[in-house]
Amino acid sequence: MIQIVLTGLWLGLVFNAAPGPVFTESLRRGVRGGFRPAFAVQVGSLVGDAVWAVLGLAGAAALLTQPQWHIPITLAGCLVLLFLGAQGTYAAVRPGAAPVETPSEVPAQDTRPGNTSTLRGPLVAGALMSLGSVWNVVYWGGAGGAVGGALGEGAPLGSLLVFFAAFMVSSLLWCFICAGLIAGLRRAMSQRWTRIVEGGAGAALIIMAIALALQTFGT
Template sequence: MIQIILTGIWLGLLYNAAPGPIFTESLRRGVRGGYRSALGVQLGSLVGDAVWAVLGLAGAAALLTQPHLHIPITLAGCLVLVILGAQGIYAASGRASVPATGSSTPGSHMLRGPLTAGALLSLGNVWNVVYWGGAGGAVAGALGEDAALSSLLVFFVAFMITSLLCCFLCAGFIAGVKRTLSSTWIRVVEGGSGLALLVMAVLLALQALT
């Protein structure tokens, strides 16, 4: 049982340590809205993490790598990246006011809300499909083909708790960065993050089309 827990913790750390659109969007929102905005994106991403983890452990994630499913998921993820990237560039243009340090701006509805953005980014991230398509099989192999449901549940809980702790650590780090930035540098980070999201969208689209 200890080995199962350690495996869940280890995969949770590896999964969350990799830089990507979730961290980029958390940074973009965090330097403007502070800790709560960054944490909102991180917590929202747990929805997608949980979905992909369940599919991976059930052996269903590999099915989503088939072209007729893989391509729509990729293009949907690209659309989310483009919208969020455009929002970042718009905010950096100076048309959106930068709040004073320590204050936060209330998130608007739909895709502009941090929780929703985090969930959609995670659900639409094709790399999650690839990751759990392989990791799910590896975990099942390590636990045995006839692994008890309780063993898989222990692994899932360990993975999710590790991911949750990483959310708070990441948001805290971003909040610390925000306190060191002037309004000019906040816009620079927002613009850079928005541009990075657009680049990720282009790369994902090229991958899907080729």
């Protein structure tokens, strides 16, 4: 049982710490709004992770690896990345953009245009990116079978639940670590660098969307 827990903790850390769209969006929102929006993006992404993990561990690995599922998921994911990327670049370069608040001046809620007054926006963004990630589908399509094989054929439900719980605990821990690092970076940055990073993150999301579309649908 200890081995199952350690495996889940390790895979959760490796899976979530890998750089990608979720981290980029967390960085984009975090350098502008601090810990809370960055943390919200990370937590929102756990929704998609949990959905694909449950499907993979429940024995739907064969279904997840079917190519016909990849195209609509990829298309949806590309649209989400394009929208968020455009939002980020526009917020960084538009004339008359509101100045970046210093940490002592940050209000409890960010009401700037392009952001919601609650954490709902970052949460939804993280969830949509994770649900629309074809790599999550591929990963859990393979990981589900691998975990089942490691635990033995016909593994008891309790073992799968332990693995899933360990994975999610590790993932949640990474949410705090990632958001904390971004918040620390934000405190050390000037307004100019904040806008540069925000715009760069938005551009990176657009590039990721284009590269994913080209890779999936061909040139």
